[in-house]
Amino acid sequence: MSKLIATSTIRGARSIVKETEVLLEKTIQQKGKDYEFEFPDTAFYLPMIYALTGFPVKTLSDMKVALGFAQELLHDDPDENLWLPYLGETLDSGMATLFAEEIFLALRYINGDEPYIDKETGYTYNGFITDTIQRNLGVQLVDGTMPGFAAIIGAAPSEDIAVSIVRELQEKNILIFLSGQSNGDSVTKQLLRKGVELGWDSRIVPLGPHTEHTLYALDWAIRASLIFGAKKPGDFKEHLKYQKDRVFAFAIVLGELDDLKWATGAGAINMGFPAICDTDVPVIHPTGVCTYEEVDKELDHSRIVQRAIEVRGLKITVEKPPIPVAYGPAFEGERIRKEQTFIEFGGQRTPAFELVTMKEMEEIEDNKVVIIGDNWLEEYEKGGKMPLGIVVEVAGRKMQKDFETIIERKIHQILNEAQGIWHMGQRDINWIRISASAKSAGITLEHLGIILNTMIHSKFKSIVDKVQTLIYINETDVLRERQEAQKIYRQRDIRLSTLTDESVDTFYSCLLCQSFAPSHVCVITPERLGLCGAYNWLDGKAAYEIDPTGGNQPIPKGSLLDAKYGRYSGVDEYLKKASGGAVETLNLYTIMENPMTSCGCFECIVAIIPEANGVMVVNRGSQGMTPIGMKFSTLAGSVGGGMQTPGFMGIGVNFITSKKFLYGDGGIKRIVWMPAALKERIKEDFIIRAKEEGIPDLLDRIADETICEESDPLLEFLTQKQHPALEMDPILT
Numbered sequence: 001m002s003k004l005i006a007t008s009t010i011r012g013a014r015s016i017v018k019e020t021e022v023l024l025e026k027t028i029q030q031k032g033k034d035y036e037f038e039f040p041d042t043a044f045y046l047p048m049i050y051a052l053t054g055f056p057v058k059t060l061s062d063m064k065v066a067l068g069f070a071q072e073l074l075h076d077d078p079d080e081n082l083w084l085p086y087l088g089e090t091l092d093s094g095m096a097t098l099f100a101e102e103i104f105l106a107l108r109y110i111n112g113d114e115p116y117i118d119k120e121t122g123y124t125y126n127g128f129i130t131d132t133i134q135r136n137l138g139v140q141l142v143d144g145t146m147p148g149f150a151a152i153i154g155a156a157p158s159e160d161i162a163v164s165i166v167r168e169l170q171e172k173n174i175l176i177f178l179s180g181q182s183n184g185d186s187v188t189k190q191l192l193r194k195g196v197e198l199g200w201d202s203r204i205v206p207l208g209p210h211t212e213h214t215l216y217a218l219d220w221a222i223r224a225s226l227i228f229g230a231k232k233p234g235d236f237k238e239h240l241k242y243q244k245d246r247v248f249a250f251a252i253v254l255g256e257l258d259d260l261k262w263a264t265g266a267g268a269i270n271m272g273f274p275a276i277c278d279t280d281v282p283v284i285h286p287t288g289v290c291t292y293e294e295v296d297k298e299l300d301h302s303r304i305v306q307r308a309i310e311v312r313g314l315k316i317t318v319e320k321p322p323i324p325v326a327y328g329p330a331f332e333g334e335r336i337r338k339e340q341t342f343i344e345f346g347g348q349r350t351p352a353f354e355l356v357t358m359k360e361m362e363e364i365e366d367n368k369v370v371i372i373g374d375n376w377l378e379e380y381e382k383g384g385k386m387p388l389g390i391v392v393e394v395a396g397r398k399m400q401k402d403f404e405t406i407i408e409r410k411i412h413q414i415l416n417e418a419q420g421i422w423h424m425g426q427r428d429i430n431w432i433r434i435s436a437s438a439k440s441a442g443i444t445l446e447h448l449g450i451i452l453n454t455m456i457h458s459k460f461k462s463i464v465d466k467v468q469t470l471i472y473i474n475e476t477d478v479l480r481e482r483q484e485a486q487k488i489y490r491q492r493d494i495r496l497s498t499l500t501d502e503s504v505d506t507f508y509s510c511l512l513c514q515s516f517a518p519s520h521v522c523v524i525t526p527e528r529l530g531l532c533g534a535y536n537w538l539d540g541k542a543a544y545e546i547d548p549t550g551g552n553q554p555i556p557k558g559s560l561l562d563a564k565y566g567r568y569s570g571v572d573e574y575l576k577k578a579s580g581g582a583v584e585t586l587n588l589y590t591i592m593e594n595p596m597t598s599c600g601c602f603e604c605i606v607a608i609i610p611e612a613n614g615v616m617v618v619n620r621g622s623q624g625m626t627p628i629g630m631k632f633s634t635l636a637g638s639v640g641g642g643m644q645t646p647g648f649m650g651i652g653v654n655f656i657t658s659k660k661f662l663y664g665d666g667g668i669k670r671i672v673w674m675p676a677a678l679k680e681r682i683k684e685d686f687i688i689r690a691k692e693e694g695i696p697d698l699l700d701r702i703a704d705e706t707i708c709e710e711s712d713p714l715l716e717f718l719t720q721k722q723h724p725a726l727e728m729d730p731i732l733t
């Protein structure tokens with residue numbers, strides 16, 4: 001590494017450590033050394049320090065200890081590489097910088113200065129990124145929809161360049177974090193001036209206006225190895241290796257680099273994240289740590305994204321329909337408000353529906369869009385609202401009736417990813433809007449069909465050989481076709497409700513999360529969906545047809561070894577191999593003995609409350625305390641990583657209302673506590689299940705946070721309500 005950079009890095013590190021020391025002393029004087037702090041919604045204290053040293057920082061005096069680690073790393077003797085002997089002095093300074101920055105930002109939180117609010121514009125930055133967001137995005141990171149993330153630091157030479165860099169990353173589905181500034185300007189401000197939508201929905205997340213705010217992105221990255229990788233806190237080599245191998249991050253540095261940028265960059269390099277700069281910096285070629293350039297330059301802004309992708313080795317395959325607006329997951333969360341709408345369909349305003357149906361090969365003219373209705377273009381040009389029936393016809397040698405619903409469910413995502421098209425709902429309760437700007441870009445009704453045809457081909461290559469889309473726009477046609485569709489929806493519902501674990505001979509595995517949690521396997525059965533909620537048995541079956549060597553594999557059930565607990569010989573055999581020996585045997589229907597493992601992206605956690613002789617179910621996103629004295633975030637921290645943890649289990653929301661939910665432990669009658677929002681979400685199905693169990697008002701006998709958050713009042717409530725769990729066999733035997 002060049003002498004110049006080394007000097008700059010070491011200087012930057014010393015200065016942030018010093019600055020943090022001063023702020024820490026001042027804060028201790030004001031608040032006292034025992035003052036407690038945690039970042040919002042995380043189970044990992046100060047995550048960088050916790051992951052790399054194993055030291056949980058809980059108080060201001062803990063921060064003093066942790067800052068000591070940073071000071072230790074700032075040694076004078078270049079030969080004396082203390083803590084990361086294999087990294088070298090400059091990188092030691094990088095690590096010291098990250099530790100100091102983390103404490104510095106924590107102190108700013110304590111003083112009410114984070115998340116940062118821009119005084120001029122009133123804009124509030126994101127600040128610290130919560131565990132919940134990490135888990136929400138987990139599946140997208142593992143299944144390749146989100147191939148990586150970019151931290152952009154500084155400001156582009158012009159607003160237009162800022163927009164084009166960000167758009168290019170968005171179209172490649174890369175998550176973008178913004179921080180820092182250059183010459184008093186920043187990419188965040190540049191995008192705000194251009195009216196670009198910022199935030200998690202558009203996947204452009206401004207963290208803060210200073211260089212040290214970049215740490216929030218690194219803090220997010222390091223939690224992947226804690227949450228999904230189950231790497232032990234303190235095992236820094238394992239953490240850094242995991243980051244390098246599995247977290248596809250890079251930085252784009254726009255504008256001149258100062259000492260703190262070099263020092264923070266050195267920290268990022270420790271994690272295997274290269275930086276591509278738009279200034280004439282010395283290129284740092286591969287050393288012991290990385291196999292790629294650690295610092296590189298690309299002075300041409302139209303090439304800088306491509307260069308970054310090449311250096312970090314991201315694999316990106318993006319298929320786009322031929323339409324006059326941008327397309328990609330970054331536009332999936334885009335909202336179109338009433339006043340931005342050119343035309344809308346459905347949503348109780350006009351009759352509408354959508355249906356995917358299977359045909360014979362010869363019945364379909366591939367890629368055709370047929371709009372049924374006279375003068376459709378004139379009708380469309382008027383704007384406002386319009387009836388709409390969408391029928392997608394598919395055929396393929398490997399197509400099956402069962403896959404219709406799977407393709408149909410994708411319509412939502414497929415249409416939403418077009419910029420300026422918004423979709424909600426499904427079946428005959430769908431609702432579509434086309435924005436005025438998409439209209440002026442040239443979007444017509446025909447494009448809805450083009451988007452569906454192209455993307456269904458692309459997403460379902462091996463089961464769909466031909467696809468065409470029919471679009472009905474006359475009210476009488478739509479009403480007539482909708483009635484036909486409703487018959488089909490009903491038949492499908494009947495078919496689904498007869499699909500049971502007993503009625504099939506094959507289950508499916510999902511191994512997608514193994515890229516983050518190597519020993520985790522989701523066993524997906526007709527009555528138990530994957531714990532992230534995104535994959536059910538039919539999805540598994542279709543995914544296997546689509547890609548026989550992919551992440552979903554058939555599991556022949558074998559013989560039933562235990563009907564109550566749901567143990568199958570075929571499942572056990574499969575798991576031994578697929579979990580690399582980590583799981584020997586699995587019971588599908590109990591939480592108490594060899595339950596399913598968890599990766600980290602579960603929608604809910606089930607945990608036993610021994611004193612209530614039952615369980616609670618708490619959903620991701622719930623912020624409050626639970627009767628076992630842990631918040632979701634804390635609880636989640638001890639359940640993930642692909643281990644079996646009797647008494648605790650991650651599940652998908654829909655599993656709660658399955659007949660197989662804790663079947664061996666007594667089923668839904670064991671549930672004694674759930675957050676009110678979760679109760680509300682599953683209400684309809686839950687009441688049906690409760691009736692089947694002979695306790696129609698069971699939901700009302702289950703406590704929530706409005707009733708209690710502790711175990712004593714919980715017991716009182718359950719007794720008063722005569723909750724069935726109190727009468728059941730002891731859950732702990």
Ligand code: SF4
Nearest residue numbers: 510512513522530532
């Ligand atoms: Fe991960 Fe399981 Fe969801 Fe597959 S089903 S993505 S393994 S959580």
Ligand code: ZN
Nearest residue numbers: 513599600601
């Ligand atoms: Zn997962």
